[in-house]
Amino acid sequence: MTVREARxxxxxxxxxxxxxxxxxxxxxxxxxxxxxxxxxxxxxRAIPMHDLHHVATGYETTVVGEGEIGAWEIAGSCGPxxxxxxxxxxxxxxGMVMAPRRTYRAFVRGRRARTLYRTGWCDELLDLDVAxxxxxxxxxxxxxxxxxxxxxxxxxxxxxxxxxxxxxLAALVKSR
Numbered sequence: 001m002t003v004r005e006a007r008x009x010x011x012x013x014x015x016x017x018x019x020x021x022x023x024x025x026x027x028x029x030x031x032x033x034x035x036x037x038x039x040x041x042x043x044x045r046a047i048p049m050h051d052l053h054h055v056a057t058g059y060e061t062t063v064v065g066e067g068e069i070g071a072w073e074i075a076g077s078c079g080p081x082x083x084x085x086x087x088x089x090x091x092x093x094x095g096m097v098m099a100p101r102r103t104y105r106a107f108v109r110g111r112r113a114r115t116l117y118r119t120g121w122c123d124e125l126l127d128l129d130v131a132x133x134x135x136x137x138x139x140x141x142x143x144x145x146x147x148x149x150x151x152x153x154x155x156x157x158x159x160x161x162x163x164x165x166x167x168x169l170a171a172l173v174k175s176r
Contacts, residue, residue, distance in 0.1 A: 001129065002126065003127070004126040010054060046081040057069060059072065064099045072109055074089065076115040079117035084117060092161060108144055108146045
């Protein structure tokens, strides 16, 4: 199957379309809560690659699946895509709350990855077969074992992700 065909199936399963890449606002639901945020230029540039990462990895677009892909993309690098770093950090943090083991495994898997963010988008990606896309981003079927470097990187990211919450909690305690 080509990446174009696999992406079309991914879009159909999730109610997405390529037209959504150009929308001014991103609208989604977090459980019963509707959310909307601006579809910035940085996000518009990153989202086609993010979608292909979903195709390559098989991570779903559920809250847990977005946590997994967020951890995978952070570990593999979001390159120059600021929106990808920010949105993936939020998803990664959510994944740690909802499914910490799965999120950790995705992070370790991402440490071996070569995300598309490193090379950027080109339409020729859609003409590859899915197996070739997986080879390009270094996604293997077998989850890798974590090394001490993986564990140290993970701990560093957890500390970084926890920092805003710790600052907010300190401010709340101080104000009382």
